[in-house]
Amino acid sequence: xxxxxxxxxxxxxxxxxxxxxxxxxxxxxxxxxxxxxxxxxxxxxxxxxxxxxxxxxxxxxxxxxxxxxxxxxxxxxxxxxxxxxxxxxxxxxxxxxxxxxxxxxxxxxxxxxxxxxxxxxxxxxxxxxxxxxxxxxxxxxxxxxxxxxxxxxxxxxxxxxxxxxxxxxxxxxxxxxxxxxxxxxxxxxxxxxxxxxxxxxxxxxxxxxxxxxxxxxxxxxxxxxxxxxxxxxxxxxxxxxxxx
Amino acid sequence: xxxxxxxxxxxxxxxxxxxxxxxxxxxxxxxxxxxxxxxxxxxxxxxxxxxxxxxxxxxxxxxxxxxxxxxxxxxxxxxxxxxxxxxxxxxxxxxxxxxxxxxxxxxxxxxxxxxxxxxxxxxxxxxxxxxxxxxxxxxxxxxxxxxxxxxxxxxxxxxxxxxxxxxxxxxxxxxxxxxxxxxxxxxxxxxxxxxxxxxxxxxxxxxxxxxxxxxxxxxxxxxxxxxxxxxxxxxx
Numbered sequence: 001x002x003x004x005x006x007x008x009x010x011x012x013x014x015x016x017x018x019x020x021x022x023x024x025x026x027x028x029x030x031x032x033x034x035x036x037x038x039x040x041x042x043x044x045x046x047x048x049x050x051x052x053x054x055x056x057x058x059x060x061x062x063x064x065x066x067x068x069x070x071x072x073x074x075x076x077x078x079x080x081x082x083x084x085x086x087x088x089x090x091x092x093x094x095x096x097x098x099x100x101x102x103x104x105x106x107x108x109x110x111x112x113x114x115x116x117x118x119x120x121x122x123x124x125x126x127x128x129x130x131x132x133x134x135x136x137x138x139x140x141x142x143x144x145x146x147x148x149x150x151x152x153x154x155x156x157x158x159x160x161x162x163x164x165x166x167x168x169x170x171x172x173x174x175x176x177x178x179x180x181x182x183x184x185x186x187x188x189x190x191x192x193x194x195x196x197x198x199x200x201x202x203x204x205x206x207x208x209x210x211x212x213x214x215x216x217x218x219x220x221x222x223x224x225x226x227x228x229x230x231x232x233x234x235x236x237x238x239x240x241x242x243x244x
Numbered sequence: 245x246x247x248x249x250x251x252x253x254x255x256x257x258x259x260x261x262x263x264x265x266x267x268x269x270x271x272x273x274x275x276x277x278x279x280x281x282x283x284x285x286x287x288x289x290x291x292x293x294x295x296x297x298x299x300x301x302x303x304x305x306x307x308x309x310x311x312x313x314x315x316x317x318x319x320x321x322x323x324x325x326x327x328x329x330x331x332x333x334x335x336x337x338x339x340x341x342x343x344x345x346x347x348x349x350x351x352x353x354x355x356x357x358x359x360x361x362x363x364x365x366x367x368x369x370x371x372x373x374x375x376x377x378x379x380x381x382x383x384x385x386x387x388x389x390x391x392x393x394x395x396x397x398x399x400x401x402x403x404x405x406x407x408x409x410x411x412x413x414x415x416x417x418x419x420x421x422x423x424x425x426x427x428x429x430x431x432x433x434x435x436x437x438x439x440x441x442x443x444x445x446x447x448x449x450x451x452x453x454x455x456x457x458x459x460x461x462x463x464x465x466x467x468x469x470x471x472x473x474x475x476x477x478x479x480x
Contacts, residue, residue, distance in 0.1 A: 012454055033309040049440070051402060052443075052444055054443050054444060074446055074448070075443060077443070077445070077446045078446060081444075082442075082444040083439075084436065084437065084441050084444075087392050089434060089437035089438050089440075089441050090385065090438075092386060092387075092438050092442070094360075094362035094365070094382055094385070094386060094387075095362055097454070098362065098454055100424055102442075102447075102452075103445035103446060103451035105454070106445060106447055106448065106452060107446050111452075111454045111456070113306075114452075114454065115454060115456075134251070134324050134360075134362075135386070136386070136389040138389070150443075150445065151445065154445065154446070169443075186405035207467070208309065
């Protein structure tokens with residue numbers, strides 16, 4: 001089985017000298033949903049920004065059999081749909097329909113075809129009623145759905161989601177889990193929410209100081225790194241209750 | 245904020261809302277030219293223009309008082325120049341100047357209040373306005389809401405850490421200056437984030453727009469009727 005994403009020896013350093021990725025190896029197979037755990041600044045977002053060539057470090061990246069390079073960049077970006085943490089950064093067009101059609105138009109669709117694809121994607125995420133609305137009139141959950149529609153309209157094979165449940169209330173999070181479960185694409189999900197990850201992911205990887213230090217079943221990774229809110233020591237939990 | 249009201253107004257469903265933005269922009273242009281070339285002593289022409297404008301506002305279903313109040317935003321400027329003319333002894337010109345600028349502002353508000361900004365910008369682009377200029381306007385409008393929300397949050401945060409405001413004017417000024425700097429820096433980083441999001445959706449440097457405008461027969465009739473009426477009133 002050919003992996004959808006294969007990364008070998010990826011290194012990256014920011015202009016200020018911060019070493020963000022230090023020899024990352026990673027593979028994503030078809031049908032997989034992988035959760036990316038790790039502390040803030042451990043390199044998760046920097047890593048996913050390499051997958052579609054937004055950041056360029058040293059190392060080999062292959063997406064759907066295509067080595068990532070200048071020539072393959074448009075094709076790779078059509079294969080990887082990236083949903084950013086802050087929906088306001090992703091929804092920059094004046095109306096929802098314009099925004100969702102942005103990707104298909106860039107991939108060469110005619111305006112008529114782009115509208116058709118955008119409407120289908122909006123229907124897929126249950127937001128067809130909002131096509132004429134301006135993005136700033138939407139709630140956080142609706143924005144997230146529209147942002148997702150924006151990448152689904154490009155018909156990607158892989159979805160990359162950066163902390164998708166941030167800013168969402170519990171019903172919004174629950175709806176998002178159902179929606180993501182219904183999508184057939186392979187997924188990479190950056191999250192700090194272990195319950196969210198456990199509901200969706202088939203595997204988890206853990207980033208630490210720019211290195212991918214562990215991978216395995218979600219529960220195993222969570223336990224190994226004590227990676228959950230309830231892992232607070234009992235005395236801290238008690239003091240938090242007393243303070244509020 | 246102005247743009248929030250205008251945005252709400254522009255989602256109406258009156259016959260004026262339904263017109264193609266290009267028809268409204270051209271009719272506005274004719275109105276402004278007619279107004280600018282009307283002699284200061286042509287009180288009847290100016291009066292008819294004002295009646296036409298008020299009729300337009302009522303047909304569009306926009307709140308008359310609110311719109312006329314908002315059009316007063318130009319008065320500080322026009323009153324200054326009007327005062328200079330008045331002091332120079334040309335009272336008729338001073339009154340006409342204030343009246344013309346006020347009517348112009350109200351007319352612009354009528355067009356903007358009956359046309360959503362995306363449609364307005366799309367219309368301008370189809371009429372030959374530079375695409376980059378249109379895009380910059382579009383981005384400014386889109387992110388005005390986000391930046392103003394951030395500014396509100398920062399104002400609340402500053403106020404919640406402030407004592408009696410009467411005794412801390414200097415501190416308030418310093419906080420406002422700091423907030424402005426932070427807003428600028430945040431906007432810069434946001435712009436970077438937006439660019440990344442655009443690249444992720446295969447943006448190659450050239451915007452492809454849906455451009456769904458259609459100039460219909462009724463738009464042509466509206467434009468011709470408005471232009472003919474305004475010119476007839478002007479030349480009579």
